Amino acid sequence: MTTPVLQVEDLRKSYGRGATRFDALKGVSFEVRQGESLAIVGKSGSGKSTLMHLLALLDRPTEGRVLLHGEPAERLQGAALNRARNKTFGFVFQQFFLTPGQSVLENVILPLKIAGVGRAERKRRGMAALAQLDLADKAKNKASDLSGGQKQRVVIARALVNDPALIFADEPTGNLDSATGSSVEEILFRLNREQGITLVVVTHDEDLAARCDRRITVRDGLLVDVDAEADAELGEAAA
Amino acid sequence: MKTADVLGTAVGNTFRSRTRTILTILAIFIGGFTLTITTGLGTGINQYIDQTVAGIGAEDVMTVTHEQADAGLDSGPTEYDPDAVELNGPGGATAPGRSAIDPITADDLDMIAGIDGVESVEPSKRVSVDYAQVGDGTPYTMSVGTFVPGMEVELAAGSQPDLDATANEIAIPVDYVEAFGFDSDADAVGATIELGLTDAVGGTHVVDAEIVGVSEAGLAGSLGASPNPALTDALYEAQQTGAPAAQAERYGSAIVRFDPAAGDDATQALKDDLADAGFAATTVEDQIGAFKTVIDAIVLVLNAFAVIALVAAGFGIVNTLLMSVQERTREIGLMKAMGMSSGKVFGLFSTEATFIGLLGAAVGVGAGMAVGLGLGNVLATTLFADLPGLMLFAYEPLGVLSIVLLIMAIAFLAGTIPAARAARQDPIESLRYE
Structure with missing residues (x-):
């Protein structure tokens, strides 16, 4: 069996201290396997966003640990941590986070720029990523001039451009109508299938979660027993 | 991010909110202009004094x-x-x-x-x-x-x-x-x-x-x-x-x-020997030096005013960039989430500040030199027609360069405040920012 991309062991995260202490995660363990699509489902306030931030190494857990490719992430410091974030992860956010005044191409190549890739190479790879999402003709347009679906495709191109091992999609279809939403979903799952990019989708959309290979449900900072619930569902279905 | 990309991105960001940048540049322009005029005045007058040294006395005489x-x-x-x-x-x-x-x-x-x-x-x-x-x-x-x-x-x-x-x-x-x-x-x-x-x-x-x-x-x-x-x-x-x-x-x-070619040390030794014998010796240089000291002191005071204007402009830079940091919170968060180091974020904003300083300095110093030289030419034929050879304003390349560098240094210092704020930003908080 190959090493999981990410493993979390008894992950806890608290904010504040004393009387105002709030435990966002109360001991979560699971793994994200190479090439799978995993849905992290939960209501808002359940701790799923905190979980995603910890998985993406944007935050440090209060207790427990995250292993990236089998290596404890807390060993990564400074430049090594930044390099791991840059090379390993791609992000697709609900609010896009595109820089409005810049061209589509400039937005897409931002991770490459941060990685220190040369100008010509950046352009080549940026255009390739845009072509993959049928946006090559929009490369010179301003990001603010695009429709919502186009923007989300630009965001996917940006997530894709640095050949990440894993793409985090935080409510990727939340701001889109159902038709554009499903086409964006289609793109994400196609990348997962065809390019083997591990996909972690954070969502409260049951339909989107159902399309993933596997799902984990977060409730009040704990994982709901996935298998037991699945068994129960199966049992119900059988009955 | 490569240093060249940091520079390029910072320069590009400078023009993202054009009006604000131009107003900030204008504030620096005023300081740079004033500093150029006052410095030019000092250089011009001192050059004139140097030219007339021969008229006051010879340099091998005390x-x-x-x-x-x-x-x-x-x-x-x-x-x-x-x-x-x-x-x-x-x-x-x-x-x-x-x-x-x-x-x-x-x-x-x-x-x-x-x-x-x-x-x-x-x-x-x-x-x-x-x-x-x-x-x-x-x-x-x-x-x-x-x-x-x-x-x-x-x-x-x-x-x-x-x-x-x-x-x-x-x-x-x-x-x-x-x-x-x-x-x-x-x-x-x-x-x-x-x-x-x-x-x-x-x-x-x-x-x-x-x-x-x-x-x-x-x-x-x-x-x-x-x-x-x-x-x-x-x-x-x-x-x-x-x-x-x-x-x-x-x-x-x-x-x-005496022999001035023997160097300043020899001249000083001669003065000391004369002093031991109970005499006070003054070279032409000493007399001119006293003259120049007065001119330099006046120019220094004028320059101080110009620097005060520049410091005020510096606060303008702080203000402008703090607003930019606020506006670009998400962008900064995104870049950090994508693995951009805090140092590079700091570099991005401090470079932007320095570039604003450079623009203000270039325009201010350019205008200051043009006005100074133009005014000097007019005055040389009118008010100072009786003082041939007097160009009220003169500029040395090194002096002009040091003004530009000074303004850029002030701009950089001003930029460190917003740059440090941007560098400290937590990517999670920034991405959550609505």
């Missing part, structure tokens, strides 16, 4: 007097010394009550001549003329300077007084040309001038001299007429008529020639 004892303000009234002479020499029309010093005597001259490094020493013969007259024309008062070897008069016509000539020669200031009834500067050259003076016992004397040159009005030194040594000797002799023999050999100061 003036030696007895050291003035207890001249401090705290020392109370000075005891009367019957041997003291006025600095301007005996028989001169000097105002009473001026500080008197011990005279330089023949013995002193011998002693000075014996000091190492002194090439030659001669007494400074100060003469004072009652009037100057050409033919039967109106007599005018005229001050007669001491023409030191190596000194050059800025000539409007004619030639320099001949130092070696045995005939009496003089260069008169250009103001006197018309007063004496000459048609032109050239017309005055060759004419004979009568100089009248009073001797030690009240007798009057008239000494004739040939006008060989007409001198331009300068900043200093050439307000009086410049005689050659032969004329100075003749005037001094007439002035000393009837004076006691003991007083004839006493002078206010002596002129020492």
Whole structure:
């Protein structure tokens, strides 16, 4: 069996201290396997966003640990941590986070720029990523001039451009109508299938979660027993 | 992110909110403009002083007097010394009550001549003329300077007084040309001038001299007429008529020639030796230096005002960039989530600040130089037409460059505040920011 991309062991995260202490995660363990699509489902306030931030190494857990490719992430410091974030992860956010005044191409190549890739190479790879999402003709347009679906495709191109091992999609279809939403979903799952990019989708959309290979449900900072619930569902279905 | 990309991105970001950037640049422009004007003024005036150094004296000459004892303000009234002479020499029309010093005597001259490094020493013969007259024309008062070897008069016509000539020669200031009834500067050259003076016992004397040159009005030194040594000797002799023999050999100061090529250390050593022997020596450089110190002090004060304007502009940069950091919170968060280091984020914003500074400096310094040079040209032909060679504003490449660098440094310092704030931002908080 190959090493999981990410493993979390008894992950806890608290904010504040004393009387105002709030435990966002109360001991979560699971793994994200190479090439799978995993849905992290939960209501808002359940701790799923905190979980995603910890998985993406944007935050440090209060207790427990995250292993990236089998290596404890807390060993990564400074430049090594930044390099791991840059090379390993791609992000697709609900609010896009595109820089409005810049061209589509400039937005897409931002991770490459941060990685220190040369100008010509950046352009080549940026255009390739845009072509993959049928946006090559929009490369010179301003990001603010695009429709919502186009923007989300630009965001996917940006997530894709640095050949990440894993793409985090935080409510990727939340701001889109159902038709554009499903086409964006289609793109994400196609990348997962065809390019083997591990996909972690954070969502409260049951339909989107159902399309993933596997799902984990977060409730009040704990994982709901996935298998037991699945068994129960199966049992119900059988009955 | 590569350094070149940080620079490129920062420069690109500068123009993202154009109005705000332009207003900030305008604030820096005002500071840079003022600093350029004031610095140009200082450079221009000092250059003019340098140019006129030759008119004030030669650089291989120092003036030696007895050291003035207890001249401090705290020392109370000075005891009367019957041997003291006025600095301007005996028989001169000097105002009473001026500080008197011990005279330089023949013995002193011998002693000075014996000091190492002194090439030659001669007494400074100060003469004072009652009037100057050409033919039967109106007599005018005229001050007669001491023409030191190596000194050059800025000539409007004619030639320099001949130092070696045995005939009496003089260069008169250009103001006197018309007063004496000459048609032109050239017309005055060759004419004979009568100089009248009073001797030690009240007798009057008239000494004739040939006008060989007409001198331009300068900043200093050439307000009086410049005689050659032969004329100075003749005037001094007439002035000393009837004076006691003991007083004839006493002078206010002596002129020492030395070798300036030996370097500043040698000059200083010579001064120290003279000081040990009880003399105070002043080179032309010292005198000019005092002049320049005053100019520099004034320019420094003016520059201080310009720097205050720049500091105010610096706060404008802080304000502008803090707003930018606020606006770009998500972008900063995203870049950090994508693995951009805090150092590079800091670099991005501080470079942007420095670039705003560079733009403001380029425009401000450019405009300052254009206005300064334009104004200088106009003033040189109008207000300062009587002071030929005076360009009120002058610019040295190094000076201009240092102004630009100073402004960029101020801009960078101002930029560190917002840059540090951007660098500290937590990517999660930034991405959550609505």
